[in-house]
Structures are given as structure tokens and as C-alpha cells.
Amino acid sequence: MKFKSLIVLAGLILAISATAFGQEKGMEGMEGGKKPTEADKTAVIPTDGWLKRGDAIGSSKKVSLSKALAKPEKFAGKKVIIEGVVVRSCKMEGCWAEVAEKQGEKSVRVKMKGHAFFIPLQSAGATARVEGEFQVKTLTKAEVDHMIEEDGAKFDNRNADGSVTEISFEATGIELKRS
Secondary structure: OHHHHHHHHHHHHHHHHHHHHHHHHHHHHHOOOOOOOHHHHHOOOOOOOOEEEEOOOOOOEEOOHHHHHHOHHHHEOOEEEEEEEEEEEOOOOOOEEEEEOOOOOOEEEEEEHHHOOOOOOOOOOOEEEEEEEEEEEEEOHHHHHHHHHHHOOOOOOEOOOOOEEEEEEEEEEEEEEOO
């Protein structure tokens, strides 16, 4: 009888452990399964070459950021390359950046696809080449508030309920260089 109880108890412990492990993995997957390292956060952006993150930049069509922002639906879901300057970037993990063709012009928020790679926290001012896809989606009030609190994001087109319809860019790869 004691042996059967011991087997049942061992089975129960194993089942609980497997469930907890699966939940932990599931939570990791929600964030892309990766956290930035100190090396990711503090990497030096070179002046004589490119700091590369994510997938290598391929041979997708290069598009003007200003033209794409004027007609985002034309480019939504199509893999393209944009170029510009990093206006601002995430100061916590390096998981996003705002890129404009030139300082002072309209920018697009670039998210690192799947939270799978990161850029240095001090990326502002760097020249950027980015490959990925434009997306048009509505951010909830909570998402908007988080972005404002995190790094002072600015939204010109906030809806009455606090949400924002945003044009963003999901990057599969990014290259950075200091001028």
C-alpha cells in the first residue's frame, strides 16, 4: 500500500512540475523567448561598418519611408527595406526604435520581430537600414500609456478612448552605423 501511495505521489509531483515548466515556457514565448544581454544593451555602434542584429538584410525592395508613411496600406504585409536615422529607441531592452528619413521628419516605430533581437540602448542618432514589413493596427489605451511612460512616446492621432491607430514596422533585421 505504501509503495502505491509513493508511486501516486511521485506521479503527482512529476505532473505538477511538467505543468509549471510548460507555463514558464509559454510565458517566455509571449515575449519572444529572449531577454537582452548586457552586451546587447551596451554594444558600440561602429563608424567604419555596420552593427547587425536579427536576420541579414536581404534583397527586398527599398522604399522611401516618407512615401510608405503616406500610403501605408500599399506596403502593409510586404517585405521591404527602409533607411534613415534612429530618432529614439527603447531605453529598457532595445526592443524598438523610431526611424525617420532625417531628424525632424515623420518617423515610424520599428519593433524587433518576435522580441528575438535587440539594439543598443544608446542607438539614437545612428544611421539605420531595416528590413521587414509595415503594419497598420490599433494600440489599446494601456499600450499607448505604457509607451508614453516608458520613454515619452508622442502620438498625434490619439482617439477619444485613448487608443491609437499606428503605422509600425516589424523588423526581421536591422543594421546600425554611426556617421
